[in-house]
Amino acid sequence: MSLYEHTIIAKQNHSADQLKSLKTKYSKIIEKNEGEIIKIDDWGLLNLSHEINKNKKGNYIHFKLKGNGLTVSELEKNEKIDKNLLRFLTVRVKKFDLDKDYFKQENNFNKYDKKKTERMVNNEKEI
Amino acid sequence: MKKKFKRKVKKNYQRNLSKLNLFQVSKFQFKKKCPLSEKNAPKIDYKNVKLLKKYISENGKILPSRITSVSQNKQRKLSLSIKRARILALV
Numbered sequence: 001m002s003l004y005e006h007t008i009i010a011k012q013n014h015s016a017d018q019l020k021s022l023k024t025k026y027s028k029i030i031e032k033n034e035g036e037i038i039k040i041d042d043w044g045l046l047n048l049s050h051e052i053n054k055n056k057k058g059n060y061i062h063f064k065l066k067g068n069g070l071t072v073s074e075l076e077k078n079e080k081i082d083k084n085l086l087r088f089l090t091v092r093v094k095k096f097d098l099d100k101d102y103f104k105q106e107n108n109f110n111k112y113d114k115k116k117t118e119r120m121v122n123n124e125k126e127i
Numbered sequence: 128m129k130k131k132f133k134r135k136v137k138k139n140y141q142r143n144l145s146k147l148n149l150f151q152v153s154k155f156q157f158k159k160k161c162p163l164s165e166k167n168a169p170k171i172d173y174k175n176v177k178l179l180k181k182y183i184s185e186n187g188k189i190l191p192s193r194i195t196s197v198s199q200n201k202q203r204k205l206s207l208s209i210k211r212a213r214i215l216a217l218v
């Protein structure tokens with residue numbers, strides 16, 4: 001058994017219910033094929049840095065799962081067919097860092113963060 | 128009188144040389160260390176977009192390590208994680 005991080009980008013016009021159904025659909029597939037879900041993160045609606053099939057925004061869903069080759073291949077087989085998704089990515093990792101949420105902080109403190117980063121950049125320039 | 132004057136000039140010349148040498152040595156030691164292999168350095172990860180954007184040019188190209196002074200080992204990991212972030216359209 002090895003550890004995987006799996007992210008999905010869904011299309012932007014999905015409602016919250018549709019996203020939930022997507023989550024349950026893929027978590028069921030994982031659990032059927034000898035897998036085990038440790039955590040599911042919602043990164044929310046983010047701007048894509050470049051357009052993918054004429055889409056400018058996407059809903060990101062992030063899975064952290066335990067499994068073997070069968071679970072991953074079965075997941076990706078189903079995702080290739082799915083028309084609701086733009087992209088997916090699986091990465092094998094040695095350890096999960098469950099403390100850090102890179103995308104949650106930005107949503108909560110967006111305005112403050114921008115000011116802070118501007119100050120930091122200015123300070124660095126002066127030094 | 129002439130001899131004394133010559134000695135003075137020589138001494139001054141030597142002092143200047145020693146100062147010059149010191150200056151050059153300090154310049155060589157001023158090479159930057161790798162910012163990602165220090166203590167408490169941030170972890171390289173494809174989700175950490177803020178970090179990755181520091182090592183990318185305005186056109187989205189990966190900057191060479193001779194400009195950013197990242198060590199060879201970390202540069203390999205950086206380029207891998209930048210390419211992963213590109214797939215997810217984060218960078």
